[in-house]
Amino acid sequence: MKAIFRTAYGSADILELREIDKPVPKEHELLVKVCAASVNPLDWHILRGDPFLVRLMGFGLLKPKHQILGADMAGRIEAVGKNVTQFKAGDEIFGSSMGGFAEYACISEKRAALKPAATTFEEAAAVPVAGITALQSLRDHGRLQSGQDVLINGASGGVGTFAVQIAKVMGARVTGVCSGRNVEMVRSIGADEVIDYTKEDYWLSDKKYDLIVDTAAFYSVRKPLRALKPAGICVLVGGSASTASILISLIFNPLISRIEGKKLVSFMANINQSDLVFLREQLDSRKIVPVIDRKYSLSETPEAIRYVEGGHARGKVVIVI
Numbered sequence: 001m002k003a004i005f006r007t008a009y010g011s012a013d014i015l016e017l018r019e020i021d022k023p024v025p026k027e028h029e030l031l032v033k034v035c036a037a038s039v040n041p042l043d044w045h046i047l048r049g050d051p052f053l054v055r056l057m058g059f060g061l062l063k064p065k066h067q068i069l070g071a072d073m074a075g076r077i078e079a080v081g082k083n084v085t086q087f088k089a090g091d092e093i094f095g096s097s098m099g100g101f102a103e104y105a106c107i108s109e110k111r112a113a114l115k116p117a118a119t120t121f122e123e124a125a126a127v128p129v130a131g132i133t134a135l136q137s138l139r140d141h142g143r144l145q146s147g148q149d150v151l152i153n154g155a156s157g158g159v160g161t162f163a164v165q166i167a168k169v170m171g172a173r174v175t176g177v178c179s180g181r182n183v184e185m186v187r188s189i190g191a192d193e194v195i196d197y198t199k200e201d202y203w204l205s206d207k208k209y210d211l212i213v214d215t216a217a218f219y220s221v222r223k224p225l226r227a228l229k230p231a232g233i234c235v236l237v238g239g240s241a242s243t244a245s246i247l248i249s250l251i252f253n254p255l256i257s258r259i260e261g262k263k264l265v266s267f268m269a270n271i272n273q274s275d276l277v278f279l280r281e282q283l284d285s286r287k288i289v290p291v292i293d294r295k296y297s298l299s300e301t302p303e304a305i306r307y308v309e310g311g312h313a314r315g316k317v318v319i320v321i
């Protein structure tokens with residue numbers, strides 16, 4: 001099979017399209033013929049081993065453990081491991097596992113679900129990591145209630161475009177923050193108000209929010225806290241990603257939350273089947289529609305990763321296989 005392969009940490013320049021053996025599924029895994037994959041910032045972090053913390057999280061200290069990247073995929077099951085109970089060959093699935101930038105990949109059955117019937121493989125592949133991150137930031141960490149005011153910073157990105165739509169499904173009043181060129185798109189996916197961050201700093205306005213989901217926290221965390229109502233919650237999803245800034249925020253954010261009397265939460269998304277099923281239901285009823293910015297072929301994956309690394313994707317970037 002063809003796969004985008006690497007043997008070391010580095011930039012997208014080190015990625016090669018290679019012919020390699022098909023993977024063999026373990027007992028609880030599915031062998032999937034990948035029809036589409038999508039790119040996440042996670043891919044370039046694992047590609048580069050940057051921040052260094054990534055290497056300490058089991059991705060390989062000096063040499064990468066994963067030769068094939070691609071955490072999101074959708075495709076058709078070709079074979080199942082001997083202890084798989086929920087799926088059979090021929091089922092169309094979507095889910096998350098390393099190895100999606102290839103013609104075939106193995107995925108644990110616990111991190112897969114039947115593909116929404118109403119979506120294409122390309123749309124389904126756009127969902128797992130970004131959709132689950134958005135869902136968990138709003139529902140689990142932000143405890144969003146119907147009728148509340150939520151602000152999504154980075155509303156035009158992969159996570160942000162899902163967060164805007166999921167927050168509307170949950171009955172919230174949504175303000176999205178993005179640059180001017182994305183204002184109309186963010187409005188079109190349901191945001192009630194949109195702030196252009198090149199013209200206005202949302203934390204300087206009089207409007208206060210019950211919840212801020214911040215996917216682009218490139219500033220001091222005291223700024224979003226200023227825009228929260230007294231018992232508000234700020235969920236930090238992404239932004240500055242140096243090892244130093246992550247360690248500093250792990251140490252100081254609880255202290256800052258206590259001083260300011262507002263909750264500041266950081267988290268890592270937990271990919272699981274029940275959240276994929278929740279998202280499938282929303283996708284099937286078209287309450288959530290993935291926003292796809294660009295599509296690339298498998299051989300163009302390095303270009304796709306460079307584009308996402310630029311930090312200005314509009315929704316998701318998909319690899320069509």
Ligand SMILES: NC(=O)c1ccc[n+]([C@@H]2O[C@H](COP(=O)([O-])OP(=O)(O)OC[C@H]3O[C@@H](n4cnc5c(N)ncnc54)[C@H](OP(=O)(O)O)[C@@H]3O)[C@@H](O)[C@H]2O)c1
Pocket residue numbers: 040041042129130133153154155156157158159160177178179180181182197215216218236237238239241267268269308311312313314315
């Ligand atoms: N905690 C977790 O488990 C988890 C899971 C997934 C992702 N993440 C992290 O979350 C972040 C977002 O992920 P993603 O997939 O949404 O990334 P993405 O698709 O690359 O996000 C790009 C978007 O960010 C926006 N943006 C850039 N600078 C901004 C700024 N100063 N203010 C507001 N928006 C800005 C861009 O909008 P403009 O072009 O309009 O500037 C663009 O639409 C990343 O740092 C990622 O690593 C964390």
